[in-house]
Amino acid sequence: MPIGGMVKIEKACYYGASTTLNIMSIQSPTSIATDQPGYFTPEQLGEDSIRFFKEKGYLVLVGGFSAQEVAQLNREMVAICRGERGEMHMRNDGNRQHGEIDIDALAELSDEEVISKFLCIHQVHKFSDVMFRALAQPNLVRVLTGVVSPNVKCMQSMLFIKASGKPGQAWHQDEDYIPTRDRSLIGAWIALDDATVENGCLWVIPGSHSHGVLWPQYPHNNPDYDCATMAYDFPYADSDAVPVEVPAGSIVFFNGYLLHKSLPNRTTGRFRRALVNHYMSAESLLPWRHREDISNAKNDYRDIVLVAGEDPYAWKGTEDISRAYIRPAGQGGCGDGRTELESFRKKSVFEREKA
Ligand SMILES: O=C(O)CCC(=O)C(=O)O
Numbered sequence: 001m002p003i004g005g006m007v008k009i010e011k012a013c014y015y016g017a018s019t020t021l022n023i024m025s026i027q028s029p030t031s032i033a034t035d036q037p038g039y040f041t042p043e044q045l046g047e048d049s050i051r052f053f054k055e056k057g058y059l060v061l062v063g064g065f066s067a068q069e070v071a072q073l074n075r076e077m078v079a080i081c082r083g084e085r086g087e088m089h090m091r092n093d094g095n096r097q098h099g100e101i102d103i104d105a106l107a108e109l110s111d112e113e114v115i116s117k118f119l120c121i122h123q124v125h126k127f128s129d130v131m132f133r134a135l136a137q138p139n140l141v142r143v144l145t146g147v148v149s150p151n152v153k154c155m156q157s158m159l160f161i162k163a164s165g166k167p168g169q170a171w172h173q174d175e176d177y178i179p180t181r182d183r184s185l186i187g188a189w190i191a192l193d194d195a196t197v198e199n200g201c202l203w204v205i206p207g208s209h210s211h212g213v214l215w216p217q218y219p220h221n222n223p224d225y226d227c228a229t230m231a232y233d234f235p236y237a238d239s240d241a242v243p244v245e246v247p248a249g250s251i252v253f254f255n256g257y258l259l260h261k262s263l264p265n266r267t268t269g270r271f272r273r274a275l276v277n278h279y280m281s282a283e284s285l286l287p288w289r290h291r292e293d294i295s296n297a298k299n300d301y302r303d304i305v306l307v308a309g310e311d312p313y314a315w316k317g318t319e320d321i322s323r324a325y326i327r328p329a330g331q332g333g334c335g336d337g338r339t340e341l342e343s344f345r346k347k348s349v350f351e352r353e354k355a
Helices: 047-056 067-081 111-116 129-134 138-147 341-346 349-354
Strands: 058-061 120-122 152-160 169-172 186-191 202-204 242-244 251-255 260-262 274-281 305-308 325-327
Touching (some): 047 058, 047 138, 067 111, 067 129, 129 152, 138 152, 138 186, 138 251, 202 251
Antiparallel strands (some): 058 251, 120 152, 120 325, 152 274, 186 251, 186 274
8 A cells, every 4th residue: 555545544444354364373272361350352341441441551352353353464464574565674773783684585485484583563554554454443443442532543553573582672661652642642462373471471560550650761781672771760570560461362452651561482483473553542642753843742743543533633634754664673782872770870861861
């Protein structure tokens, strides 16, 4: 789909998935307990699920996506990684060094080998029709309109592939990266494989969103995690965290202030794939991507997709700014600036902010 065509779409629509199953999406049976607090089926959604989300900062919708939808997303992932949907650039944050992935050299490799080269690809809805439509999948939108607002917009999609041996992501809060004006940011983490402790499922600290505080972060040097920064000095211990093990097709919704992380995939030969979309209330401005020419209070990033209700700022139009890019796994090192927390603390405020 041409990007230019996409910005004309006022609201994303969902057309369903084709029915052919892909062998890569078939998993060995696992015994993931789905009768836990915070786990709901589409039939069980209601007051209790909304209350759980508000109190604990997350909820799990088991069976949110069907096996056919999961298979279609996994097939699309292969096409994306093979470069069939368009170019992706490697994100190069300041002085960090990352290797390039040579897409042409992937032609001879199997699907599993190709996708294993990537850890995470951002903004996949910008060049993939399938990923674009998944933004507004009906079960997903039902929860969003229940817990966020009748009016919901999306600004980010991320495809996590996490083959065996790939790192996790350290403790963080998503509003630290994507600030909203009304703290309405929410992640929808769609499991494209059964996600377990062994293959690197999400971990959350229930209730940690309720402070409304963004704790500081530093550029850790822990090889268990990718190059994204790690939160510290928050009033919780690792023992307060719970693993969110889920069967493929589940959607884990989590508040943008919730502390969460994932560990490396420690299995042999099993993937832990997930599609993660980020949404917020359409009523809030989105001061994302700092602009020199406008104050943060007025900055409103408009490369967004409305998935429910009305956009109060429709009169501003939308923009087509972001492009798909590859997030570095950090396995070749994250470059300069990685440090132990104690030496990070000794740096001046100026030096810390540069990191
Ligand atoms: O899926 C993962 O491993 C990490 C995802 C995550 O932390 C996020 O989407 O904010």
